[in-house]
């Protein structure tokens with residue numbers, strides 16, 4: 602799809618009665634840090650998201666590669682609908698049990714093998730997310746090749762129901778059973794999301810499935826940061842545009 606660098610006026614009118622809003626976390630709502638723990642949720646952003654969620658009657662969700670407990674801790678004490686681990690772990694209503702993928706013994710064994718292999722490597726952060734494993738190499742960029750070889754080795758052993766994902770300075774092994782696109786479809790099939798028009802904001806390769814889902818559901822897909830090959834309908838080159846739009850959605854002024 603062609604790249605349209607969008608301004609605030611190109612985004613859909615921030616109508617809380619008509620929209621369902623989905624936001625990726627790292628790189629979209631928040632700046633990426635050197636480590637997953639290093640990110641910070643500005644207080645003002647949390648207030649805006651709380652107000653926006655209320656005005657949307659709950660039709661707001663975070664869609665992330667992080668684990669559910671991890672992302673909940675990050676946004677504490679706020680509670681949102683969350684698709685975690687790329688949709689492998691979904692909580693539609695805060696406080697209710699999550700629906701989770703069930704990893705089998707062979708997959709768990711490969712997660713353990715990869716964690717053992719890389720846990721003592723300087724600069725590599727191993728993130729066991731129960732339903733997937735992510736290896737972060739922002740602090741050890743020279744390890745990328747080795748990481749991809751080992752992830753592919755595990756994927757070959759596990760078969761075609763698994764995939765290796767390349768993100769921003771991280772690579773991940775996950776089941777194909779869910780992705781951010783299936784997460785959007787899952788949310789949109791039920792209250793309080795059903796019947797609304799989805800708007801999805803993301804910044805990375807893993808968001809492409811969600812852009813596609815939003816497009817197919819008659820919604821709007823927005824990529825934060827330009828990319829030569831994206832299915833997003835528009836690109837915004839500054840996160841502040843997203844912040845301003847969310848603020849308008851929350852009932853605040855843009856200034």
Ligand SMILES: [Mg+2]
Pocket residue numbers: 625626627628629803804805
């Ligand atoms: Mg991201």
